[in-house]
Amino acid sequence: MTTLTEYRSTSELLGNLTLRELRSKYKRSALGWAWSLLNPLATLLIFSLVFRFFMRVQLPPSETSGLQNYALFLSCGLLPWNYFTNSVSGSIGTLVGNANLIKKTYFPRELLVFSNVASWNVSLLIEMGILLLVFLAFGNMVLPWIPALLVLIVLLTLFVAGLSLIFSVLNVFFRDVQHLVGIVFQAWLYLTPVIYPITLIPESHVLFGVDLPLRRIWELNPMARFVGAFRDVLYDLRWPELNDIGYLALVSVATFFIGLTVFNRLSGRLAEEL
Amino acid sequence: MSTRPAVVVDDVSKRFRLYRERNQSLKAALMRGRRAVVEEFWALQDVSFEVPEGSTFGLVGENGSGKSTLMKCMARILQPDRGSVRVNGKVSALLELGAGFHPELSGRENVFLNGSILGLGQKELAAKFDEIVEFAGLGQFIDQPVKNYSNGMYVRLGFSVAINVDPDVLLVDEVLAVGDEAFQRKCNEKFADLKAAGKTIVLVSHNLSAVHNLCDRAAWLEHGVLKMIAPARQIVDEYMSTVQIDRVEDVETGGNRWGSGEGRIEKVELLGPSGEPASKVRTGDPVTIRIHYCMDEPIPRPVFGLAIHTLDGTHVTGPNTRDTESVPDKLEGEGHVDLRIDPIRLLPGTYDITASLYDYACLHPYDFRHHVLRFDVDPGEPHESYGVVSLGGSWRVPGVDPAA
Numbered sequence: 001m002t003t004l005t006e007y008r009s010t011s012e013l014l015g016n017l018t019l020r021e022l023r024s025k026y027k028r029s030a031l032g033w034a035w036s037l038l039n040p041l042a043t044l045l046i047f048s049l050v051f052r053f054f055m056r057v058q059l060p061p062s063e064t065s066g067l068q069n070y071a072l073f074l075s076c077g078l079l080p081w082n083y084f085t086n087s088v089s090g091s092i093g094t095l096v097g098n099a100n101l102i103k104k105t106y107f108p109r110e111l112l113v114f115s116n117v118a119s120w121n122v123s124l125l126i127e128m129g130i131l132l133l134v135f136l137a138f139g140n141m142v143l144p145w146i147p148a149l150l151v152l153i154v155l156l157t158l159f160v161a162g163l164s165l166i167f168s169v170l171n172v173f174f175r176d177v178q179h180l181v182g183i184v185f186q187a188w189l190y191l192t193p194v195i196y197p198i199t200l201i202p203e204s205h206v207l208f209g210v211d212l213p214l215r216r217i218w219e220l221n222p223m224a225r226f227v228g229a230f231r232d233v234l235y236d237l238r239w240p241e242l243n244d245i246g247y248l249a250l251v252s253v254a255t256f257f258i259g260l261t262v263f264n265r266l267s268g269r270l271a272e273e274l
Numbered sequence: 275m276s277t278r279p280a281v282v283v284d285d286v287s288k289r290f291r292l293y294r295e296r297n298q299s300l301k302a303a304l305m306r307g308r309r310a311v312v313e314e315f316w317a318l319q320d321v322s323f324e325v326p327e328g329s330t331f332g333l334v335g336e337n338g339s340g341k342s343t344l345m346k347c348m349a350r351i352l353q354p355d356r357g358s359v360r361v362n363g364k365v366s367a368l369l370e371l372g373a374g375f376h377p378e379l380s381g382r383e384n385v386f387l388n389g390s391i392l393g394l395g396q397k398e399l400a401a402k403f404d405e406i407v408e409f410a411g412l413g414q415f416i417d418q419p420v421k422n423y424s425n426g427m428y429v430r431l432g433f434s435v436a437i438n439v440d441p442d443v444l445l446v447d448e449v450l451a452v453g454d455e456a457f458q459r460k461c462n463e464k465f466a467d468l469k470a471a472g473k474t475i476v477l478v479s480h481n482l483s484a485v486h487n488l489c490d491r492a493a494w495l496e497h498g499v500l501k502m503i504a505p506a507r508q509i510v511d512e513y514m515s516t517v518q519i520d521r522v523e524d525v526e527t528g529g530n531r532w533g534s535g536e537g538r539i540e541k542v543e544l545l546g547p548s549g550e551p552a553s554k555v556r557t558g559d560p561v562t563i564r565i566h567y568c569m570d571e572p573i574p575r576p577v578f579g580l581a582i583h584t585l586d587g588t589h590v591t592g593p594n595t596r597d598t599e600s601v602p603d604k605l606e607g608e609g610h611v612d613l614r615i616d617p618i619r620l621l622p623g624t625y626d627i628t629a630s631l632y633d634y635a636c637l638h639p640y641d642f643r644h645h646v647l648r649f650d651v652d653p654g655e656p657h658e659s660y661g662v663v664s665l666g667g668s669w670r671v672p673g674v675d676p677a678a
């Protein structure tokens with residue numbers, strides 16, 4: 001009985017904190033909510049220009065759907081990627097930003113991190129909804145793939161939440177984390193096949209006389225697999241390979257539980273360290 | 275009412291780490307390696323007590339004695355390093371009012387947000403919303419962003435939400451000093467209601483008369499150690515007399531002095547019941563204020579005056595020798611004049627004495643010594659809680675024998 005009411009009030013609090021994030025994000029800006037769409041649109045435009053027209057990234061037509069459109073190809077990777085980086089960087093500052101709340105009131109601290117992730121999740125869902133319409137307009141029948149898409153979003157959210165938990169709490173003890181993660185994300189974007197197809201990475205590469213299975217190494221990066229899987233479902237209209245899904249499920253669930261453990265281990269001291 | 279304790283503080287110790295250079299960087303952590311440059315500081319040590327259900331419990335102690343730390347342990351904001359705190363029922367902590375408010379959001383949005391942080395469900399909040407706004411007295415401001423609120427409005431809304439959480443145990447840390455007169459009265463009524471409804475209240479306050487009036491029992495913390503736990507009145511009396519015990523003889527250097535100097539006030543003494551100089555007396559004691567003078571030349575018709583002020587500057591009394599027509603034709607050499615006060619009707623507190631020597635017209639100061647002596651009054655008889663003096667009245671109440 002008490003656990004049930006506790007659970008309900010916890011989820012209500014999560015809802016309220018998420019609403020607060022969403023409301024305060026665009027409060028007092030003339031375009032308000034439109035910014036959440038204009039932002040990714042601008043990135044999309046810039047990347048399309050730079051990589052498609054100046055750098056001339058070559059994109060073969062999809063084997064399964066026949067689609068050949070760089071902007072759409074890019075969107076499939078860019079939306080999950082933005083969700084990932086926005087959530088994690090947003091979460092890093094959230095404990096420090098809510099120091100007063102943490103020092104003066106009691107509530108499960110992880111809700112601050114979850115509400116930040118949830119607010120970006122709302123943005124992702126809206127963007128994905130629009131992207132689905134665009135795909136339909138370009139003749140890709142994406143509707144049957146929506147359940148698969150939702151499964152991927154759930155897995156990505158677990159992965160994102162796990163990393164957010166770890167970095168947010170570490171940042172309270174070492175404020176460098178914020179800057180460090182900023183740099184890591186810059187490099188990580190280019191190590192992930194967001195703006196280029198994974199086929200651009202050679203299967204193997206000889207380095208100092210050692211034959212490296214470069215593509216395999218590339219695919220250790222969970223974000224590379226996520227982007228690949230989103231693309232499979234939306235752009236190529238095919239099932240991601242089973243080992244991709246298995247790998248992602250394993251990494252996501254593990255990251256989430258490691259994140260929870262680290263967070264719970266350290267969060268007891270938040271009120272005194274902030 | 276049951277005797278089940280509402281709060282059990284069991285052997286609680288809390289340690290803080292004090293970083294010598296507060297440098298939260300990775301570099302600093304790597305440089306100092308495993309042997310961290312931290313000092314430990316025990317803010318609470320082996321504190322144990324129980325708060326009975328339905329009672330109001332006070333916590334007193336000097337600044338930094340660990341009161342807020344203990345409250346935060348009860349509110350689960352801090353985790354004790356040793357020992358445990360058990361609370362039976364729902365806790366609501368008023369440590370800082372409006373702590374969860376987001377400045378850009380409206381009062382309405384913040385009520386729902388803050389309410390759910392404090393553990394209220396959406397349905398309950400919606401049902402109580404009008405009452406909350408009504409109690410805060412905000413009117414149409416409720417839809418304004420809270421950053422446009424005055425301090426008082428902010429605090430009123432915070433208090434209003436917190437008090438409507440309907441807690442079993444309410445923790446209040448020094449938050450009631452804000453708000454205007456009317457709001458303070460409302461708060462006190464609300465406390466009385468909660469008390470009547472059998473809720474438990476734990477109160478931290480430096481306002482000893484509030485502790486005395488509101489609390490049944492109280493605990494006294496000193497440097498993180500529980501020094502005493504007893505009925506509130508006893509704690510307040512003990513605490514007051516100990517806090518003031520380190521009084522230096524007088525505040526001679528701090529006071530101002532002026533006058534032409536032909537006749538001088540050399541010293542002012544307070545003599546206690548035994549006739550010995552004292553820096554501390556009790557309400558109701560017979561005391562004497564002695565002014566030692568020294569005249570370089572004969573002074574015709576000198577007037578001695580005394581004034582007693584409270585620390586906040588209230589002029590309590592100002593007797594002088596002219597008003598009582600006890601002025602000699604002239605005085606020379608050394609000697610002293612006494613003011614006998616029996617009994618002294620000052621209530622507990624700290625007072626400053628000012629002494630003066632004037633001519634008969636009270637226009638020419640020979641010597642004026644502002645705040646020449648400071649002394650303390652401890653609780654005695656009669657025991658009264660309010661004001662600075664007792665008028666020594668006696669009550670006649672039906673059914674009460676006045677002789678008892």
Ligand SMILES: Nc1ncnc2c1ncn2[C@@H]1O[C@H](COP(=O)(O)OP(=O)(O)OP(=O)(O)O)[C@@H](O)[C@H]1O
Nearest residue numbers: 272273290291317336337338339340341342343344
């Ligand atoms: N987060 C913290 N880190 C280090 N030291 C702390 C921390 N919080 C409190 N302290 C120390 O613990 C001691 C007790 O502080 P606390 O706030 O409990 O005092 P208090 O009795 O409430 O005082 P006051 O009457 O001024 O409110 C103080 O010496 C304070 O410096």
Ligand SMILES: [Mg+2]
Nearest residue numbers: 341342343447
């Ligand atoms: Mg305090």
